[in-house]
Amino acid sequence: MNLPYTLRTYQEEIIRFIHAKLEGGSSVAFESPTGTGKTITALVAAIEFARRKGGKKVLYVTRTNSQQEQVIKELRLLKRGGEEIRQCHSRDGPTFACFTARSRSPGTSPRNPSQGSAPSGRKRC
Numbered sequence: 001m002n003l004p005y006t007l008r009t010y011q012e013e014i015i016r017f018i019h020a021k022l023e024g025g026s027s028v029a030f031e032s033p034t035g036t037g038k039t040i041t042a043l044v045a046a047i048e049f050a051r052r053k054g055g056k057k058v059l060y061v062t063r064t065n066s067q068q069e070q071v072i073k074e075l076r077l078l079k080r081g082g083e084e085i086r087q088c089h090s091r092d093g094p095t096f097a098c099f100t101a102r103s104r105s106p107g108t109s110p111r112n113p114s115q116g117s118a119p120s121g122r123k124r125c
Contacts, residue, residue: 001044002081004074011041018045039070047083 007015014030021028022045032038046058062068072087079085 001048001083002078003040003044004077004081005037005040007041007044008037011037014038014041015045015048018042019049022046022049039074043071043074043078047078047085 014032017030018028018041028042028045030038030042042060046060050056050058060071062071075085075087
């Protein structure tokens with residue numbers, strides 16, 4: 001995966017931990033101090049898992065809009081790096097980002113799937 005940052009050793013360990021939990025069918029929650037790279041490590045692990053499983057959806061729930069903005073920022077950086085990610089998010093009610101990740105052959109351009117509209121006019125994920 002083309003990452004916007006160089007991962008630190010402990011971040012790689014967190015990614016392996018998340019991979020193991022997801023492969024075992026578990027949900028994952030972890031806590032770490034501000035600035036340790038929680039968002040990017042969780043996204044990398046979830047995207048790699050979703051890709052291996054044929055483009056499964058990932059639901060990333062945050063407590064605040066500012067936390068959600070960080071998720072969206074990291075997703076955009078990953079997309080600029082060549083990851084094929086389709087995303088949607090909510091700012092009304094629950095705060096979440098939902099996305100799918102698919103494998104793409106090197107040298108091909110990203111697909112632009114038709115996303116349709118949900119009854120509320122928001123994009124479906």
